[in-house]
Amino acid sequence: MKSTLYKIATGILISTIGFTSCEVNRIPETDITDPSFWQNEADLKMGANRLYPYLPGLPVTNDVWSDDAYGTDNNSTSDGTRITPGTDSFYGDQYALIRWANNIMEKSEIVLENGTSQELVDTYLGEARFFRAWGYFELFQRYGGVPLILKTLTEDAPELLEPQASREEIIQTIYADLDIAIDLLPNPSEQEASDYGRITRTAALALKSRAALFEGTRAKFHEYGDPQSHLTIAREAALEIIRSGEHDIFPNYFDLFQYEGNGRNNKENILVRMYGQNTENSISSHVTQRNLETGAANPTKYLADSYLMTDGLPIDQSPLYEQPTNTVEVFNNRDPRMGDTFFKAGDEYIGTRPVYTIPPLNFQKTGFGNRRYANLDDWQVSRSYIDRAIIRYAEVLLIYAEATYELNGTISDEDLNISVNELRSRESVNMPPLTNAFVTGNNLDMREEIRRERRVELALEGFRYWDIIRWKIAEDVLKRDILGNYYFDEFKEQAGTDPLLTEDNIILLQRAENRFFDPAKDYLWPFSTEQLSLNPNLEQNPGW
Secondary structure, rough: OOHHHHHOOOOOOOOOOOOOOOOOOOOOHHHOOHHHHHOOOOHHEEEEEOOOHOOOOOOOOHHHHOEEEOOOOOHHHHHOOOOOOOHHHHHHHHHHHHHHHHHHHHHHHHHHHHOHHHHHHHHHHHHHHHHHHHHHHHHHHHOOOOOOOOOOOOOHHHHHHHHOOOOOHHHHHHHHEEEEEEHHHOHHHHHHHHHOOOOOHHHHHHHHHHHHHHHHHHHHHHOOOOOOHHHHHHHHHHHHHHHHHHOOOOOOHHHHHHHHHHOOOOOOHHHHEOOOOOOEOOOOOOHHHHHHHHHOOOEEEHHHHOOEEEEOOOOOOOOOOOOOOOOOOOHEOOHHHHHHHOOOOOOEOOOOOEEEEOOOOOOOOOOOOOOOOHHHHHHOOOEEEOOOEEEEHHHHHHHHHHHHHHHHHOOOOOHHHOOOOHHHHHOOOOOOOOOOOHHOOOOOOOHHHHHHHHHHHOOOOOOHHHHHHOOOOOOOOOOEEEEEEEEEHHHHHOOOOOOOOOOEEEEEEEHHHOOOOOOOOOOOOOOOHHHHHOOOOOOOOOOO
């Protein structure tokens, strides 16, 4: 670890991205050194820009760790066959982010001494605090306690050999950083148009609510700590965003993940990874559709079955449900978000097949296709500038509903109306509202319906794995057969495809007998052998 963290502590900024809509600012390595660079606001802003490339980009494929998606082969995280890695670039990347955030906090004093106003400096300090919290939360989800480094380090700094801090120390550091960011950052309505994409006060509140919900529910269902305190923080932070009036639900669900959803006019997006607009106004680009087209994250039957019928009932209770006989009927009378998330016959598809018909089983092995960010024009030019939605207002509403229920064991219709039912009443969705009377009258479970709403609203956006971890249900849902669509007659016309099938004629990707999850170790990730050898005071997580 000493070697790894020293590289992070003494690393040089090579390039940075300016988040205006029309330019990319790059700093040659020879133009920046710590003694000469930090002189004024422009330098501080450019330094802060270096934080933004650490935001997660597209495509989103980590749902293959969960029961919601399957790639083109078995996944070792999902099926429990992974081993302790030799190296871990994710771990190093998060500490590189933390190091740069620490550096900005320290160097801001120089900028202040050179005459830049406290108000201007505070904005970038708020951004640095947000990103340090982001880095630690990313580590926290995977590993639990990690070494806590709150300053830039020299080669012989004793902190390089620090053991990991406790879970409580890490989460409280995250809260403290975010509380400072909340105080320092502007609301979206207070930002200049040219600053769209930079961290705002509501983004800091949203990350605080996300982190608090994670730890609150994890503590509750894994039975440790003080769940109520974290759940209270999650609920209050989410409610503050709701009451701020800064955000709203975008009317069209599919368009959230298209160019129509880009930009400040979409008030549902709280934080995005920006890519630009086109080749003339480019920050970077991605090829998400080509990744998903070739099977990077295919929806499973478990995700498909979670979508309600249009009467608001699950498929095993609704009189509207009939077992489909072809790929078209799968979408009959279903929550419209299913058709916006899965490819269905008639959708725009790819240049060599402009109109979608049936899933190509050689790539979309579950018999379902992932439609997120699909755009025919982008496919034609092999690049896309659609932004990734990292934090949406929809997530905040779901956090509010879940935290409220888990705190009280109940949730009022009034609270459902300002949370879950805002999503169901989205113009393009228009699903029946969730009420206590509906749940009681149909023998449903409110907790499960709130979780279902989260699952379908945030489907294939990278949330499901962490949800089954914090709810302590991974040991159940990951040890089942991995199933896809029914093997309809139309699939048989595809040459070279002969999948395994269940007795019910459902595509079988992996048998339960080949899937494992050890609750004594698999709820945390292992530290790599490199980290353990570099820092003898770092203790491996249990069972690894």
